[in-house]
Amino acid sequence: KSFIALELKFINDSMIVSMEDGRQISVPLEWFPKLRDASIDQLKNYRLIGGGEGIHWESLDEDLLVENLFI
Numbered sequence: 108k109s110f111i112a113l114e115l116k117f118i119n120d121s122m123i124v125s126m127e128d129g130r131q132i133s134v135p136l137e138w139f140p141k142l143r144d145a146s147i148d149q150l151k152n153y154r155l156i157g158g159g160e161g162i163h164w165e166s167l168d169e170d171l172l173v174e175n176l177f178i
Contacts, residue, residue: 111127112141113126120143122142139171149166152164152166159172
């Protein structure tokens with residue numbers, strides 16, 4: 108299975124990740140203290156890295172591997 112993210116949305120206290128294969132996964136921001144404590148502007152200031160295999164927030168010094176969201 109490929110774990111390539113295309114887009115992120117933030118709704119309430121969750122991050123919704125849209126995947127290349129059409130799946131969407133919702134994960135609670137509570138799992139990631141830096142994201143949980145960030146402003147919505149900081150959350151939206153991400154970039155996909157590694158062709159969508161990772162997500163990077165420079166201002167928060169946070170990186171997530173998309174595959175790990177499914178474990």
